[in-house]
Amino acid sequence: xxxxxxxxxxxxxxxNAVIRAVVRKAIQDYGYETVGVRDGWRGLxxxxxxxxxxxxxxxxxxxxxxxxxxxxxxxxxxxGDPERILENARKMGIEAVVVIGGDDTLGVAHKMNxxxxxxxxxxxxxxxxxxxxxxxxxxxxxxxxACEALDRLHTTAESHHRVIILEVMGRYxxxxxxxxxxxxxxxxxxxxxxxxxxxEVCEYIRRRQKRGRNFSLVVAAEGAKPLGGEExxxxxxxxxxxxxxLGGVGYFLGREIEKKxxxxxxxxxxxxxxxxxxxxxxxxxxxxxxxxxxxxxxxEAKFGLMVALQGNKIxxxxxxxxxxxxxxxxxxxxxxxxxFFG
Numbered sequence: 192x193x194x195x196x197x198x199x200x201x202x203x204x205x206x207n208a209v210i211r212a213v214v215r216k217a218i219q220d221y222g223y224e225t226v227g228v229r230d231g232w233r234g235l236x237x238x239x240x241x242x243x244x245x246x247x248x249x250x251x252x253x254x255x256x257x258x259x260x261x262x263x264x265x266x267x268x269x270x271g272d273p274e275r276i277l278e279n280a281r282k283m284g285i286e287a288v289v290v291i292g293g294d295d296t297l298g299v300a301h302k303m304n305x306x307x308x309x310x311x312x313x314x315x316x317x318x319x320x321x322x323x324x325x326x327x328x329x330x331x332x333x334x335x336x337a338c339e340a341l342d343r344l345h346t347t348a349e350s351h352h353r354v355i356i357l358e359v360m361g362r363y364x365x366x367x368x369x370x371x372x373x374x375x376x377x378x379x380x381x382x383x384x385x386x387x388x389x390x391e392v393c394e395y396i397r398r399r400q401k402r403g404r405n406f407s408l409v410v411a412a413e414g415a416k417p418l419g420g421e422e423x424x425x426x427x428x429x430x431x432x433x434x435x436x437l438g439g440v441g442y443f444l445g446r447e448i449e450k451k452x453x454x455x456x457x458x459x460x461x462x463x464x465x466x467x468x469x470x471x472x473x474x475x476x477x478x479x480x481x482x483x484x485x486x487x488x489x490x491e492a493k494f495g496l497m498v499a500l501q502g503n504k505i506x507x508x509x510x511x512x513x514x515x516x517x518x519x520x521x522x523x524x525x526x527x528x529x530x531f532f533g
Contacts, residue, residue, distance in 0.1 A: 193224045194489055195285045196243065198257040199231030199264070199296030203315050203329025204470030205478035206291055207251040207258055212482025213289050214248045221490050226283065231292070232299055233264035236272045238279040252479075253469045257291075265431035266299060273306055280308055287489045289482075291315050293327075294514055295432040297497060301510040304495045311488045312497035312510055313481045317466050319366040322516035323508040324499035328478040333360065333465040334370045340461055341375030341408060348406040354396060354448055354456040358441035360465050361412030362434070365520050367465065372410035373528045379407070380528055381440070383414035383422075384520050389447045395533035396452060411444060413437040480505050 196213055198206045210227070217223040225243040228234035241259070251258065266272035280288070287309045290300040293316035300310040314321045319330035337359050348355040357377075359367045365382020372380035379395045381387045396407045414437055416422045425438035441458040449456045470478065477500065484498040484505045496507040 192221070192286045192489075193226060193284045194486070195226050195228050195235075195240070195280070195283070195288045196259065197228035197231055197234060197288065197290055198259055198261045198315065199290070199292040199299070200261060200315070201293070201317070201466060202256050202261055203317050203327075203466055204255050204332040204468065205328035205474040206256065206315060207254045208470065208475050208478035209291050209313055209315075209328070209482040209485070210243070210258065211248045211251045212479045213486045214243050215245065216483050216486045217489075218245060221486070223486075226285070227259045228288075230260040231262040231264050231296065232266050232276070233262045234259075235276040235279055235288075236264065236266055236269075238282070240283060252475055255468045255470065263295065263430045263432060265295065267302060268431050273303065276303060277306060277308055287311065287494065289313060289485045289489065293318075294321060294517070295434075297321075297510055298514040301495065301514050304510065309489075309492075309494040310510070311485045311494060312513070313485050314497060314499060314513075317367065318361055318364055320364040320518050322513050322518050323497070324501065326477060326500050328474045328481060329466065329470065330366065331473045332471045333367050334374070335471050336465050336468075337367055337371035337410070337461060338375045340459065341371060341377060341410070344408060344459060345376065348408055351455070352405040354407045354409065354445075354454055356409045356411055356441040356445050356456065356458045358411050358413055358438070358458065358460045360461070362414045362437055363517055365412040365415065368410045368412035368415070369520055369525055369528060373524070373531070375408070375410070376531065377408050377410040379409045379532050380525070381409070381411040381415035381444070382520055382525065383412055383416065384522065385525065386416055386418040386420070388418050389444065389451065392444065393448060393451050396448070396454070398533035409444065411440050413440060415440050417443075
């Protein structure tokens with residue numbers, strides 16, 4: 192059997208660990224041939240493949256990014272592209288595809304599986320917002336990076352008596368903001384699930400000032416928005432899946448705080464630092480487990496499924512139960528974090 196592997200959407204620490212695990216088990220245990228698809232679904236549309244073997248995937252475990260590249264290509268936006276994918280897979284003798292991606296990429300996998308291309312999904316997003324899995328790989332690395340940033344910002348905020356706002360990723364959910372903010376001692380955490388009031392954030396800052404603490408740290412997910420307002424976008428354009436480019440909530444909030452409180456405010460946008468570089472140990476292990484489980488599903492001819500973590504067990508769930516849904520922040524955890532606001 193020849194198995195193809197692709198990664199789509201944004202990169203996440205651990206993609207290469209998944210690829211390594213799939214290739215290692217496919218070749219050593221099942222005697223399969225493995226090929227990589229360059230740049231996500233675009234590679235299957237264009238017929239852009241690269242052979243993968245044990246030597247090519249050696250030493251990849253700590254490496255960030257994706258050796259195959261990635262893209263946000265949506266083949267269902269272009270007439271004839273799904274048919275080109277099926278034809279290119281047939282020409283290459285590909286009998287199964289392991290698809291590493293988030294909701295958009297796995298949504299394409301679900302549709303292509305229905306059209307006759309056998310697919311198995313692996314959940315990848317640093318936002319940790321995919322349904323039916325407790326964790327996606329890359330998330331804990333992103334949280335660790337954001338937490339370290341807060342540790343560093345703490346000392347400079349205290350030295351200069353400033354409010355510092357850290358804007359982190361989180362388009363529709365605030366998992367990174369919440370867990371990093373709780374671990375990093377943030378004085379307020381703003382998430383998309385809970386529209387914020389500027390006056391309430393200012394009150395947290397005043398509460399600290401009354402205790403003699405003349406600095407504050409605020410963490411804001413990029414998708415956080417003011418109560419009754421719209422989400423703040425960096426640009427009006429959208430990608431092939433219709434997603435707008437968010438960004439700027441930190442600067443909006445910073446201006447409002449300075450206006451209302453006359454306190455010096457600085458904004459740090461963590462951006463792509465959250466998804467770059469080496470995965471932490473947790474994500475290396477999780478990604479490896481996912482890769483092994485994915486090729487096991489291929490070997491059992493169980494397609495249209497996604498591997499997932501539930502408790503400490505790797506399970507499989509139907510792609511149709513995953514795509515188009517979103518796992519929101521645990522509001523119980525948010526209430527715990529609020530104990531430490533202000």
